[in-house]
Amino acid sequence: MDLIYGVLEGLPFSMFQYDFMKNAFIALILLSPLFALLGTMTVNNKMAFFSDALGHSAFTGIALGGLLGLNDPLMAMIAFGIFISLVITRVKASGLASSDTVISVFSSMAMALGIMILTAKGGFARISSYLIGDILTVGEKDLGLIFLVLFLVYGLWVYLYNPLLLLSVNRSMAVSRGIKTLLIENIFVVMVAVAVMVSIRWVGILMINSLLILPAAAARNVAESARSYHWIATVFALVASVIGLFISYQFGTSAGASIVLVLSAFFFLTYLMARGRK
Numbered sequence: 001m002d003l004i005y006g007v008l009e010g011l012p013f014s015m016f017q018y019d020f021m022k023n024a025f026i027a028l029i030l031l032s033p034l035f036a037l038l039g040t041m042t043v044n045n046k047m048a049f050f051s052d053a054l055g056h057s058a059f060t061g062i063a064l065g066g067l068l069g070l071n072d073p074l075m076a077m078i079a080f081g082i083f084i085s086l087v088i089t090r091v092k093a094s095g096l097a098s099s100d101t102v103i104s105v106f107s108s109m110a111m112a113l114g115i116m117i118l119t120a121k122g123g124f125a126r127i128s129s130y131l132i133g134d135i136l137t138v139g140e141k142d143l144g145l146i147f148l149v150l151f152l153v154y155g156l157w158v159y160l161y162n163p164l165l166l167l168s169v170n171r172s173m174a175v176s177r178g179i180k181t182l183l184i185e186n187i188f189v190v191m192v193a194v195a196v197m198v199s200i201r202w203v204g205i206l207m208i209n210s211l212l213i214l215p216a217a218a219a220r221n222v223a224e225s226a227r228s229y230h231w232i233a234t235v236f237a238l239v240a241s242v243i244g245l246f247i248s249y250q251f252g253t254s255a256g257a258s259i260v261l262v263l264s265a266f267f268f269l270t271y272l273m274a275r276g277r278k
Contacts, residue, residue, distance in 0.1 A: 015249040020136050024255065027138040028241040030146045031199055032215075034153055036237035038192050039216035040230050044168035049100060050088070050189070052209040053107035054196045057084045058130060059114025059205075061197065067117065074197070081193035084110055089189050093182055133204025135245070135255045142202075149198050153191050160184060165226060207256040214263035215240070221270035236266050 004026060008016040015021040042050060061080040065073025084106055092102045138146075157164075163184045166174045174181050192212075200208055215237040216229075223229035244259030251258075 013246075015246070020138075021245075021249065023138045023140065023143060024135045025242075025245060026143055027135060027146055027202065028245060028259075029238065030143070030150050031203070031211075032237035032241040033234045034146075034150050034195055035199075035212045036215040036219075036233040037157060037230060038153070038195055039212045039214075039237075040219070040233050041164050041168055041188060042192065042212060043216040043220060044165075046099060047103070048213050049103045049107065049209070050085075051192060051196055051212040053088065053103045053110065054081050054085060054193055055200060055205045055208045056107045057081055057110035057114070058197065058200050059118065060084075060110050061114070062130065063114045063117035074201075077197040077200070078194055080110075081197040082190050085189040085193040086186055089182070089185050093185075130201055131205050132254060133200065133202050133207060133256050135202045138202055145198060149195060153195060156187065156191060160187060164188060204256050207260055210260040210263065211237075211256070214260065214267055218263065218267040218270045221267070221274040236263065240266060 005019075005022055008022045008025065016025070042048065057080055058077050061077030062073045064080055065076035068076060070076060088102055088106050091097070091106075092099050097105075163174065163179045166177065166179065167181055167184055171181060196208055196212070203211055215233040218236050219229050219233035223232050240262040241259050244262045245255055247253060247258040247262070248255040
């Protein structure tokens with residue numbers, strides 16, 4: 001870590017004289033590819049509101065953590081996030097309701113349950129920091145956790161990439177090829193749930209969905225193949241994170257909101273490029 005700090009301090013930017021800015025920069029370099037990668041398959045599978053539902057379920061995770069007397073509700077958030085993601089997948093697979101309807105129902109339920117518990121116990125103030133998030137609060141131990149999640153997600157991604165891609169393109173074909181679609185889908189939503197819950201304290205409940213979806217949505221406008229789609233989404237996420245962090249430092253704005261606005265600009269720019277090509 002000292003080596004990385006030394007490299008950052010050698011750059012001609014005043015913000016790297018502060019340890020919290022260096023930690024925030026490293027965290028974004030780790031989180032951006034993670035969200036871009038997961039976002040591509042989320043967009044492909046028309047689950048754009050899924051991460052939003054997970055974000056809302058964080059309310060209940062925080063509330064359960066309080067009921068269990070946990071100082072840090074992270075484990076309760078991860079456990080409830082995994083539970084709600086598996087239930088959503090199961091109900092969606094029944095085909096009795098559309099994906100967006102199922103996700104909306106569980107999103108509303110999870111948020112309402114969490115708020116009800118928190119307000120009953122007088123602990124609603126605890127979630128204020130989770131609503132907006134603050135990447136500047138990342139510490140060295142947090143960076144280790146982020147790296148571990150990134151490592152695990154990339155490992156699973158390499159192993160599951162072909163089944164996930166086929167599943168997103170044609171579910172019936174995936175079934176005909178002997179792919180256990182429900183199992184693959186369950187593993188994928190668990191990956192998303194863990195990534196969302198681990199990072200939500202720094203990204204914020206209100207911003208988490210944007211950081212997952214916007215890089216993939218922008219990349220999809222200009223990508224010409226599945227491989228380029230993933231790479232472009234990753235590059236967009238990294239560049240937007242760096243620019244957003246610099247904007248945040250210069251103008252004293254929220255880092256998450258600044259990054260989302262940069263990603264939004266990327267989306268509209270690529271949209272105009274795609275429209276121009278047609």
